Amino acid sequence: MAKKYDFKASELPISPMTLTTTLENPTGGWRSFKPVIKNKTAPCTATCPTKVLIPHFIDSLVKGDLDMAANLLHRNNPFPSITGRLCHAPCELPCNRGKYDEPISIKQLERFVGDYYLDRKGKPPRRETGKRVAIVGGGLAGMSAAYYLRSKGHEVVIYDRNPNLGGYLRYYVPEYRLPLAVLDAEVGALERMGVKFVLNTEVGRDIGFEELKEKYDAVILAHGSSIPYTPDFPGVDLLKSGWDLMKEVREGARPKVSGKVAVLGNGYTAFEVARVLRRLGADPFVVYPTAKIRIPFSDREIFTLAEEEGVKFFFAKVPLKADRRDGKVILTVAEWDGKAVVPATEREMEFEEVFLAYEGTADHGFLPDTIRSNGTLKADRRSGETPLEGVFVAGESVSGPSPVVNVIYSGRSVAAAVDAYLRGRTYTPENMPEVVGYERIVTDYFPKAPRVPEMRLSPAERIHSLTREEVLGYTQELAMKEAERCFNCGFCNACGNCYVFCPDYTIKWVHGRPKVDYEYCKGCGVCSEECPRGVIDMVKEREF
Amino acid sequence: MKLIEKSQYTVLKGNYAVAYGVKLARVEVISAYPITPQTTISEKLADMTATGELKARFITVESEHSAISAVIASSLAGARSFTATASQGLALMHEMLHWATGARAPVVMVNVNRALAPSWNIWTEQTDSLAQRDTGWLQIYNESNQEVLDTTILAFKIAERVYLPTMVVLDAFILSHTSEPVEIYPQELVDEFLPPYEHPNAINFDDPRAIGAFARPDYYMEFRYNIQKAHEEALRVFKEETELFAEMFGRKYDTVEEFMLDDADYVLVLAGSTATTAKYAVAQLRERGEKVGVMRIKLFRPFPVEDVRRVLSGRKKVAVIDRNLSFGHSGIFYMETKAAMYGAKDRPPIFGYVAGLGGRDIRPQDIIDIYEDMKRREEPENIIWKGVRV
Amino acid sequence: MSWAWVEVKPNENDLMHPGHLACQGCGATIAARLALKVFGKNAVFVIPASCWSVIDGAWPQHALQIPVFHTAFETAAIAATGIRAALDMKGRHDVHVVAWAGDGGTFDIGLQALSGAAERNENIIYITYDNEAYMNTGIQRSSSTPLGAWTTTTPDERPEDRPKKNMMEILAAHRVPYAATASIAYPDDFIRKLKKATQIKGFRFIHVFSPCPPGWKMASNLSVRVARMAVETKVFPLYEIEDGEVYTITHWPRGLPVEEYFKLQGRFKPVLKDPERLAYVQRYIETQWERLVRLHEASHGYLPEEARATIRSAI
Structure with missing residues (x-):
């Protein structure tokens, strides 16, 4: 309610001139919906x-x-x-x-x-917690977990059997796709943060798992899915390893391959091996188990690149048999309907060489039975917690072959769980804020x-x-x-629309951000309507 | 008084007397729209401002409504402001006359009394100004060109003391376009009498306020009360200022002018230049031994009730001669005089005469006829027409 | 995008207090806020009878942090003139005297005083915040009410059958140094015009489009959007006229169909239901727009590329 006065006539100004301001009139009471500036997401x-x-x-x-x-x-x-x-x-x-x-x-x-x-x-953490974490495997998952745990102030030691970190990325992914310099810089960043590396050391061979558990407050198993899968059909042993080819090439070798070659595989590695072969001068064909339309989105980009480069494909086909005749490999393939071989579709094809390039699987041999079941690990997919206290699993060792970003996420979420564990807190997975859909974008x-x-x-x-x-x-x-094109959906980037258009001057601009003055805001909703990116919601003030 | 020696004596039409009064008052903003018989005031002021004789902004507006609106605004922006009009023009201003009062803009306006159309008529009649009776303006009626000049200066002084708009009224042609000898006072002396204008509520950029904001019923009435109080105060101020004016300039005015009233049994009441005719007629009647006098109403708003009662109480008969008419009732001075006398001791019978509408001449013989008619009559009547052919 | 505005600066001259009495989503208050950002404290608003007579607050309250002079309905231009005259006499040449009037007080009852002041080239800025009807009295038609609109005096059975009065042309005919249209949905454009106006001496006129949610039968949150649609459908083009001669379109609209604007408001329901009438309105808008484009072309000798897309029939 507006402030009331009992002015006597003698107290009035001569002219009907105002004495106070409308600040005495808290118009917030008019409101039935109130604008709430939210942290949403895109x-x-x-x-x-x-x-x-x-x-x-x-x-x-x-x-x-x-x-x-x-x-x-x-x-x-x-x-x-x-x-x-x-x-x-x-x-x-x-x-x-x-x-x-x-x-x-x-x-x-x-x-x-x-x-x-x-x-x-890569900066060392400001505070050390004194807690120690061992990470088994210096691939992407281990590196990701190391990054976050170290930034939380824990001492982090990565054990890797290879002479350097990076795993698949370092030893297989070709230079034209990921320059080693980039990977080295990422490893360098971890080093600068103070992550310790124990290299050329394989857990289970050079150091026991139990010993790690003893020495550290927590252990993260991030040993990946580094064992190439080999299918079982007659003559498979006559075929070459695509994995080895990638590794050689990564190390600088340029083996001579030419003519028609086939690549057998079921994912990224197959496409990449084919591309390597193309660069080595061969004419690669990929024998791929699903239809073209079924190529998962995560492999679409690499498939397109391969196709552009002249790699050819046999889709929805599986190998049944391989033979070597006159120095050539005779590969028998058949149609595959997704579940079984389609009868009477067998066909022989002749190649100079055939490369096996199936995705990898994990080797959990060094781990105790308590956390294994049927060749997989008993672990929570998000927190990585296992039945063993203080032992967590991250990355492809639990998920199987996955896109890099999923592996990074696994390392990050497990790191959060480990951090919570080390601090004696309960791990709570991140909540996703409300997503702003296209209908909330003011494209004008x-x-x-x-x-x-x-x-x-x-x-x-x-x-x-x-x-x-x-x-x-x-x-x-x-x-x-390009960045200027971004709608910044759900993220208040302080564009100022709500402030500029507020008819009541109840959106104030405080330290470069909007702030609603609820004492006076009448709840017209213009701010919400004009927010280009759906950050402001009108929330019902009270139930009537 | 040595300064008076520097006065200029000249012959001026009433309208020019107004202009000289405005000039002496150092008016800063003038806004007017042409209308006969006011026009020569504007012309003269336009001339004065063009030559720099008077340092003021003359706004040549497109209507009287704008003329008054401009000066109300300029007055509340801190400038002494003036306008002039007549008849239709005044009627058009009506809305803003209320506004001027409500806003407490002490503007001064000269109204040259002229009859309202139709039929078109440019000659004198008081209905135009008297019809604005309830707008809250001070109204001062004049009898001579000197009085017009003096009253113009006085009007600013009074208006700016009580923050009420003030109308100075003179008759069309009889004063406005008729030349009379007029003393124009030295500027220094007028400056001494009339200090620079200031309004405590004028627009102020250092203390920003809204002037004229709407007021709800819980506040409006107090403002109106204050306007009435200001009118009551104006009566006192009028007396003080006419007193001071007399002291400084040697001419004495009062709310009502009393002529040959000392022993009069009969009183003729009127306003404006007709008073001169009446005085002439009364002088003749006195020679015949008639005990008659004239009371000229100078200040119409605020109405000088006490003075009217003082003058009229105990007389035998009173005739009010109105050059105006409130249709359906009577002449307006008559109405006002009667109302003032209600409840007074020794109240005489009051007779209402209406004469000279639309500029018809009122000659000395007409006044004598009215006097004799009144003497003859037993019962007072509200409206007795003089000179109408029926 | 971060701070999206070139001319509007945060926390610069925020001279309107909250707590004022405007309805939710009032376009006229957005207009005033933006205008004050340009004028700063050295301005006085002259407000005739209009929504703003109420918005500024009930006595003893006052929403603006500049002086305001309330005046009668038809007197905005002349009261501003009077104040200008007084301030000039007092040597206050540094302050702006701004007549701040609604459409009724400008297009209708105030037109005479406006014409007088414009013709005399009074040194004032006249801003009309146009909500296209007598809103303060409860939505009666004014001569600013557009073709096809409902008001309480042009009910659904007989909606407004005359086009909006073209005030800009009337001002141009007075050969005033500056006249411009503006919209609350285009603050940068509005402020540029205000700034330009403050640099010019003489009579300056700005016609700012200010939606009225209750009067236009729409939700209060739509004020700015509807103003934007008015511009983008060419219903309310943004342009300026210098010295009554030089026409410049300052924002080339997207040329959306008029329904895009109409459908946001309840007041155009009768037109939307009547395809013939709607086509007529659209034709009228096209003719007016083409005329304006020709004037722009005549003033500048050429048309920018954006202009082509806005014209349906080839010129």
Whole structure:
């Protein structure tokens, strides 16, 4: 209620001139809905397995604060330079901008920011907790868990049987796809943080699992799925290993392969082996068990690249038999309907060589039976907790072959669970805030603009080099241009619309952010309607 | 008084007397729209402002409504403001006359009394100004061109003391366009009498307020009470200021002017220049031994009830001669005089005469006829037409 | 995108207190807030009878942190003139005198005083916040009410059958130094025009489109969106006229069909239900727009690329 006075006539001014202000009139009482500025999220972040704060880091990028962009990016993804090259970018599929013109090139922005900050990443934690964690396996999951646990102040020791960290990424993924320099820089960052590495040391062979458990407050098993799967059909032993080929090539060898070659596989490795073979001068065919349309989204990009480069495919086929005749491999394949071989579809094909390139499986042989069952581990998929106290599992060792971003997420969520365990707290998985859909985007505020294409080599250029990076990404200029297209769904980027359009001046601008003055806000809803990115909701004030 | 020696004596039409009064008052904003018989006031002031003789902004508006609106605003922006009009123009201003009072804008307006149309008629009649009786303006009626000049200056002084708009009224042609000798006072002396204008509630950028904001029933009435109190105060101020004026300039005015009233049994009551005719007629009647005098009402609003009662109580008969008419009742001065006398001791019978509408001449013989008619009559009547052909 | 506005700065001249008496979602208050950001404290608003006579607060309260002079319905331009005259006499040439009037007080009852002040080229800024009817008295038609609109005096059975009066043309005919249209949905454009106006001496006129949720029968949150749609459908083009001669369209609309604007409001229900009438309104909008485009072209000698897309029939 407005303030009341009992002015006497003698107390009035001569003219009917006002004496006070409308601040005496708290119009908040008019309101039946109140605007609430929320922290929401975008479809991209919601879809991202590791929940990268995409609208947030892109906003910092637009504002020119690249360090902040990197900082925000690293919060949920420590290795954007890796995901920026290898991620299958599920985030871009539901991008609201895709419903308007074209989705934001999130992956390339991530790569740009990751690379920008790569050499400076990795600071020791401010406080040490004195707790010690051993991580078995220095692949991506182990590295990811190490990054987060170390940043929480725990002492982290990674055990790896190889002479360096990185696992599959270091020893198999070709240079043209992920330059070693990038991986080395990521490893360097962990080193700078103070993560300790015990290399050339295989747990179960050089040091016992029980001993680790004794020495450390917690153990994370991140030994991956590093044993290539070999199918069982007659003559399979006549075939070569695609894995070995990738490894040789990664190490610098350039084996001579030519003519028609076949690659047998069921995922990423098959496509990549075929691409390596193409670069070595062969004419590769991939024998793939499903129809083309069934290629999982996570392998779509690599499939497209392979197809562009002239790799050929036999879809929905499985090998039944292999023979060696006159120096050639005769491969018998048949149609596969997803469950069984289709009768009378057998067909012989002649190749110079046939490579096995199936995805890997995990070897849990060094672990006690208590946490194993039927060749898999008994572990919670998110927290990685096992029946053994203080023992956690992360990455492909529990999930099987997975896209890099899922592996990173696994490392991150298990690290959070381990951190909670070390601090005696209960681990609570992250809650996903409300996702802003396209209907809440006020597209009037966004001029139409096509996606900024990243620089990449043409297929013809690509097939001539095993070392030259195939995707070159964005320059800063291109990155900024692309970043400006982002709707920043659900993330208040302080655009000022709510403040500018508030008819009551009840949205104040405090330290660069909007703040609602509920004492006077009449609840008209203009702020909510004009928020370009659906951050402000009108919430019913009270039930009538 | 040595300063008076510097006065200029000249012959001026009533309208020019107004202009000189405005100039002496150092008016800062003038806004007016042409209407006969006011026009020559505007012309003269336009001339004065154009030559720089008077440092003021003259706004040549597109209507009287705008003329008054402009000066109300300029007055509340802190400038001494003036406008002039007549008849239809005043009627058009009506809305803003209320506004001026409500806003407490002490503007001064000269109204040259002119009859209202139709039929078109440009000659004198008081209905235009008297019809604005309830707008809250002070109304001062004048008899001569000197009085017009003096009253213009006085009007600013009084208006700015009580923060009420003030109307100075003179007759069309009889004063407005008739030349008379007029003393124009030295500026220094007028400056001494009339200090620079200030309004405590004027627009102030350092203390921003809204002037004229809407007020709910719980506050409105107190403002109206204050306007009435200001009118009551104005009566006192009028007396003080006319007193001071007399002291400084040697001319004495009062709320009512008494002429040959000392021993009069009969009183003729009127306002404006007709008073001069009446005085002439009364002088003749006195020569015949008639005990008659004239009471000229100068201040109509606030109405000088006490003075009217003092003058009229105990007389035998009173005739009010109105050059105006409130249709359906009577002449307006008559109505007002009667109302003032209600409840007074020794109340005489009061006779209402209506004469000279639309500028019809009122000659000395007409006054004598009215006097004799009144003497003859037993019962007073509200409306006795003089000179109408029926 | 971060801070999205070029001309509007946060916390600069926020000279309107909350607690004022405008309805929820009032466009006229957005307009005032934005205008004050340009004028700062050195301005006085002259407000004739209009919604703003109420919005500014009931005595003894006052919402604006600048002086306000309330005046009668038809007197905004002349009261502003009077104040200007007084301030000039007092040497206050540094302050802006702003007549802040509704459409009724501008298009109808105030037109005479406005014309007088415009013709005399009084040194004032006249801003009309246009909500296209007498809203304060309860939604009666004014000469600003657009073709096809419902008001309480143009009921659904007989909706407004005359187009909105073209005030800009009337002002242009007075050869005032500056006249511009603006919209609360385009704050940068509005503020640029206000800034331009403050740099010019003489009579300056700004016609700002200010939606009224209750009067337009729409939800209060739609104010800005509806204003934006009015511009993008060419119903309310944003342009300016200098010296009554030079026409410049300051925002090239997307040229959406008029339904996009109408369907947000209940007041156009009768038109929306009547395809013939709707087509007529659309044709009228096209003709008016093409006329404006020609004036722009005549003033500048060429048309920008964006102009083509907005014209349905080729010029």
